[in-house]
Amino acid sequence: MEFAYTPTQRALQQELQDFIAKEVTPEVEAEMDDHGSLEHGPLTKAVYEKIKNKGWRAISWPKQYGGQDGSRLDQYIVEEEFARVGFNVGGGGSGAPTILAGGNQEQKDKYIAKIISGEYFFCQGFTEPSGGADLAGLQCRAMKDGDDYVINGQKMYTTGAQNATHIYLMARTDPNSTRNAGISIFLIPMDTPGITVRPLWSIQNEPRAPRGTTYGENRTNETFFEDVRVPASCLLGEENNGWNLSAMGLNLDRVGASRYLISVRRDEDIVNWVKDETNGVVAERLRNDPSARDRIAECWTEAQVCRLMTLRSMSIVEHDGKFTYEGSAEKVWAPEHGVKTTETIAALLGPYAQLLNGAEDAIESGLYAHNVMGAFQSGINHGSTQIMRDQVALRGLGLPRSR
């Protein structure tokens, strides 16, 4: 088994790093800091356009949808380099993999190329006020009415809904169904009458978390559906088969560069900071403290396990292997590792770990302090670690479903 990148992959990585050093200028970074990661200003849009023209947004996607039929690992290398500077490329986490797998030809033609190019951006409408872990208990209804469906209900934590062009919505289409039977998925334009988006401000909002913080978004949303009428062409796949489609899509969305980086950025940040920081006494103290060096090295070693789990998932996806529990396993290990590193760094920094963005003496614009507030969310969103463990037991180990 070869764990290192090939010379061609290393050359791609170098080309990306050179591009980023040239194009992601301090002015672009300042604009991104102002706008947050979901809303792009003109300078950021111009960089995205150059990324698209290089063909980097779609290396591994089918040619017929604007891709290059290339390797999933090459795509991963691209996604990782850009995610590190706050750019989201590649179509992962966007619902596109599920549309590719479960959509009809018309839907694939309509959506995939535009999702990859960034023209369409989907938010995800799964969670409801009654609880996201119990997804099978969802209440939002989509009732057939002639050639249309009429949707009523409420979704919680619809992150990015304020900027999204579409929502990827899970709703109950069979009113007599219970649990996961009778659920369908819809692809719905956000400007459809009857949809209202209301902000839910996050703990990262005031003061605003610096770019690169774990989670770091200043808002998510509640989204309301009142007699929202959509044509049947918005249904993804078959009616009442949404559960299977969403399980597959969520599993795929749980792996990839940005998810991997959420969990290991902290390790990279602290190593770089302790190595390079020359201003102030804290980094100097940590550099020379054997127990601090031990703890940083231990976290770094665990981070390599996250990397290997991610690369294993990429390899399975690339080789069309059976991808069942691996995303769930990664979604247990990586967020728990991210929380552990964050807490370790906080202990090492002592009182400095409490200084938020804007405070005098705050380290790295309060990055580590904001991480303390944001790290825990990655163990909850996109499937909590408790639910993921259950998935590993059920799908990975073949244990019977718990009662």
Ligand SMILES: Cc1cc2nc3c(=O)[nH]c(=O)nc-3n(C[C@H](O)[C@H](O)[C@H](O)COP(=O)(O)OP(=O)(O)OC[C@H]3O[C@@H](n4cnc5c(N)ncnc54)[C@H](O)[C@@H]3O)c2cc1C
């Ligand atoms: C920052 C953030 C962004 C998000 N973005 C989106 C989004 O864009 N779209 C979307 O649809 N959702 C989104 N979510 C929602 C996320 O998927 C849910 O938070 C998650 O599914 C948990 O649901 P809940 O918060 O309602 O907690 P609950 O379902 O109330 O669960 C609370 C706790 O109880 C545990 N628990 C519940 N049931 C069980 C059980 N049977 N066995 C063991 N433990 C259990 C859970 O693991 C969790 O720790 C986001 C969440 C966060 C925090």
